[in-house]
Amino acid sequence: MSIKLVAIDIDDTLLNSDHAITDKTVSTIKRAIQQGTHIVLCTGRPLAGVAEYLKQLEIDGDNQYVITYNGALSQSVDGKILKSHILNLDDFKRIKNFCDRNNVQFNVLDDQSNIYTTNHSINRFTVVQAYENFAGIQQIESIAELASDFVMTKAVLVGEIDQINLVENQFKIDFANQYYQIRSTPNFFEILNKNANKGNALQDLRRYLHLDLSEVMSIGDERNDLTMFENSGTSVAMGNSSDFIKKHTDLVTTDNDHDGVAEAIEKFVLNH
Known part of the structure; x- marks a missing residue:
């Protein structure tokens, strides 16, 4: 064919x-x-x-x-x-708690190309990510600001290579096969719906x-x-x-x- x-x-x-x-x-x-x-x-x-x-x-x-x-x-x-194949607010909370415990910055994306983060100091890699994708960054104080039916396409853990190496290994230990996980670049570790x-x-x-x-x-x-x-x-x-x-x-x-x-x-x- x-x-x-x-x-x-x-x-x-x-x-x-x-x-x-x-x-x-x-x-x-x-x-x-x-x-x-x-x-x-x-x-x-x-x-x-x-x-x-x-x-x-x-x-x-x-x-x-x-x-x-x-x-x-x-x-x-x-x-x-x-x-x-998307994620919901419960996933957001779970991933945020992991990032807080491991002192790593992260952001999430909705299905309309918008980036959200609860980080007070926005990581430079997040800024580059937004610039390259023509996406706006919405900084929120807490997850409570989001609608109950909020959905996200993926979460992205961002940082220096050595830091992302460590958190990638820890995330795999903590969550095993609960999510699809991919190291898309040396500075980006992405978390998606398992499907x-x-x-x-x-x-x-x-x-x-x-x-x-x-x-x-x-x-x-x-x-x-x-x-x-x-x-x-x-x-x-x-x-x-x-x-x-x-x-x-x-x-x-x-x-x-x-x-x-x-x-x-x-x-x-x-x-x-």
Whole structure:
């Protein structure tokens, strides 16, 4: 079967080292869209944080899709939520208590790209996170300020690498398999609903579109892409991926500074 959906990670996959999409990758993706292929950006970012890339790639309309918050939401690019795996206020309280005990800063995101934190001194990594994702930061004194039906897509523990190393290990001890946990960057440890990951979200979308597994290809570079690889008929690691990631994919393309995404699409989508 031909590939009808390509799931693409953003950071260090779609984007090069200058945090830009190369001209060749843009033109190749547009050609794939013109022949009817769904190009689905799969990211830890909220929808607001991918809007500029969707616009650049001309991915629009209610029949084009994106996977956001590391798989907490599958949605159309115009914002309609198809499937969600979210957290609630009880989770917020549990995670906040853990962070207070371990003296680590954190924030949570709702399903509208807003960031909330109870930290009085906002961590610089949270500021960068908000800037990159075009998100506002709402500082609250207590959880009591939030509505009883408040939902969040994920919590993010932020800090220096050594600190996050320690709290990541402790969180896994304290909560085991209660949540899906991913070290998305050296300074970010993310906590999601136990059913929220890129792979489950991709499976949700594939079923929604009535596609066979063999009609799905995924391209990524990090550990949070592993579940996406597992739910694809063809999995492709970027050349800049670690050896560990490369061992878990069917193929390896060139790196993100040498049009790796374009090369994979040309080979497996446009030439078939």
